[in-house]
Amino acid sequence: MAKTWYPVIDYLVCAECGTCAAKCPHGVFDSAKAPSPVVKNPEACIDHCHNCGNRCPTGAITYVGDNTSWVPPHGTQKSKETGCSCEGHCC
Ligand code: SF4
């Protein structure tokens, strides 16, 4: 349990695929709002877990309290700048 560690969604980058809400086994996301990712229970998030961020296809998830060198494995810097999830295909 950690109130100092929980996911933050960049909605300009999020593609609303629903993966994060579907794959978190700890009920952090509001299942009623899926596939839109809404963090409902941040206190249930597991300290230093990057599971949802590692699965996010657009790199939209970062973490409050993250002092590791972790970076989202998917998505591009360009898509983050433009808010487009094309990963370089259209812009
Ligand atoms: S970091 Fe882990 S525990 Fe926290 S919301 Fe993501 S999958 Fe769930």
Ligand code: SF4
């Ligand atoms: S996994 Fe990423 S793109 Fe998919 S809903 Fe979650 S934050 Fe959005």
